[in-house]
Amino acid sequence: MTKSNVIILVLLVFICGFVLWYAPKLQIDEAGIQDPKERIELENDLRGTYAQTLGGAILLIALLFAWKRMSTTERIVEVSRQAQMTERFTRAIDQLGASLLTGEKKFEIRLGGIYSLERIARESEENHWSVVEILTAYVREDALRKQRPDQRTEKMLGEGGGAKRLVSSVSLLGASADIQAILTVLGRRRLTYQDGEEHRIDLSNANLQGIVLTDANLRGAILSGSDFQGAMLYRVNLSDALLDEADLHSCNLNYADLQRANLKKARLEKAYLMSAKLQNVKLTGAVLSGADLRGADLRGAELESAKLRGANLQRAKLSGANLGGAFLDTANLREADLERADLKMVDLREANLERANLEGANLEGSDLQGANLKEANLEGANLERVYLKRADLEGANLQRVNLEKADLDQADLMNANLRKAKGLPVKKLSKAKTLYEVKLESPLRKQIKRDHPHLLRRP
Numbered sequence: 001m002t003k004s005n006v007i008i009l010v011l012l013v014f015i016c017g018f019v020l021w022y023a024p025k026l027q028i029d030e031a032g033i034q035d036p037k038e039r040i041e042l043e044n045d046l047r048g049t050y051a052q053t054l055g056g057a058i059l060l061i062a063l064l065f066a067w068k069r070m071s072t073t074e075r076i077v078e079v080s081r082q083a084q085m086t087e088r089f090t091r092a093i094d095q096l097g098a099s100l101l102t103g104e105k106k107f108e109i110r111l112g113g114i115y116s117l118e119r120i121a122r123e124s125e126e127n128h129w130s131v132v133e134i135l136t137a138y139v140r141e142d143a144l145r146k147q148r149p150d151q152r153t154e155k156m157l158g159e160g161g162g163a164k165r166l167v168s169s170v171s172l173l174g175a176s177a178d179i180q181a182i183l184t185v186l187g188r189r190r191l192t193y194q195d196g197e198e199h200r201i202d203l204s205n206a207n208l209q210g211i212v213l214t215d216a217n218l219r220g221a222i223l224s225g226s227d228f229q230g231a232m233l234y235r236v237n238l239s240d241a242l243l244d245e246a247d248l249h250s251c252n253l254n255y256a257d258l259q260r261a262n263l264k265k266a267r268l269e270k271a272y273l274m275s276a277k278l279q280n281v282k283l284t285g286a287v288l289s290g291a292d293l294r295g296a297d298l299r300g301a302e303l304e305s306a307k308l309r310g311a312n313l314q315r316a317k318l319s320g321a322n323l324g325g326a327f328l329d330t331a332n333l334r335e336a337d338l339e340r341a342d343l344k345m346v347d348l349r350e351a352n353l354e355r356a357n358l359e360g361a362n363l364e365g366s367d368l369q370g371a372n373l374k375e376a377n378l379e380g381a382n383l384e385r386v387y388l389k390r391a392d393l394e395g396a397n398l399q400r401v402n403l404e405k406a407d408l409d410q411a412d413l414m415n416a417n418l419r420k421a422k423g424l425p426v427k428k429l430s431k432a433k434t435l436y437e438v439k440l441e442s443p444l445r446k447q448i449k450r451d452h453p454h455l456l457r458r459p
Contacts, residue, residue, distance in 0.1 A: 401422070
């Protein structure tokens, strides 16, 4: 305690003592009370009242000084914390660029910097987005996607009738330790897009080949043009992500969430998308040849002009999907749900649609030559100008379908249900391979029996 503080304290004590002793006497003198006993009682009562008042005032003053001292301490602590955070931030940034004299990365130091930045983001919400921007910028600069001529070799091999198929041989490179660590950190960050973050994280045009992520949250991420060849993205949340023109060749996306994602012109050849959530996804012009989409949910998806040659879509959900102009030749759509799907001008040659649900679907102008439609449900579907040459429609439900200008040459209609079907003249039915046990309207059946009885016999 300083000398001045001691003097002030002594003065306060003196003043308080003076007030407590003389103030009651003066107040009683003014009242004109002369009885000694009564004066003593009144003085004591007044002194008690004054003492309580002075005590309360002193307590309030003490609390005020304590509050000021505490506020000052808190400001000092906050300044110290900010200084420490700045020092940690600067040190982490320095570690992120650590290299040997030869120019090679010092991975152990860089990893330390990455995890230090993660801790800073978790501890300081105000620094969260700064950390995210630093890490994503590092990936974009350090792992920039390069077009290497030896990365994919394309060979065109001739087949019968001049047909050709594309064979791609892909050489994959695993992700470096620092890039893998950053993607892991970004995938488990506390705040995410539209859940604490206002902006999308930008990892566009990055080389992320062979990256391994499980249950990561990359919702809304900008991944346009990025290379994920051979990556493991199991159960990753990529909903609302921008993946247009991304390369996901042979990528494992089983059980991933890609709802509303933009995958226009993306390459997904031989990708694994079993039971993936792809509702309302944009796959216009995407390449999914040979992809495994068993049990995937593609309801409301946009697949115009998509290439799905040889893809496995068994039990996939495609109700309400837009597949106009898509290529699904030789694809496996067994037991797939295509109710009310738009399949206009689609190539479905040799496709397997056994027991598929195509109720109310629009297949106008599509090519189903040689397709397997055994026991498929096509009730109310539009098959106008559809090519069904050599198609197997045994046991199929074709009630109320529109077959105007459809080609049924050598189609197998054994046990098919064609009741109330439109556009079914005898001349068209006469080109079928068999009509054994087919269900037709009575007049039409009688006409077939009269003019083409051999079609109603067991083949």
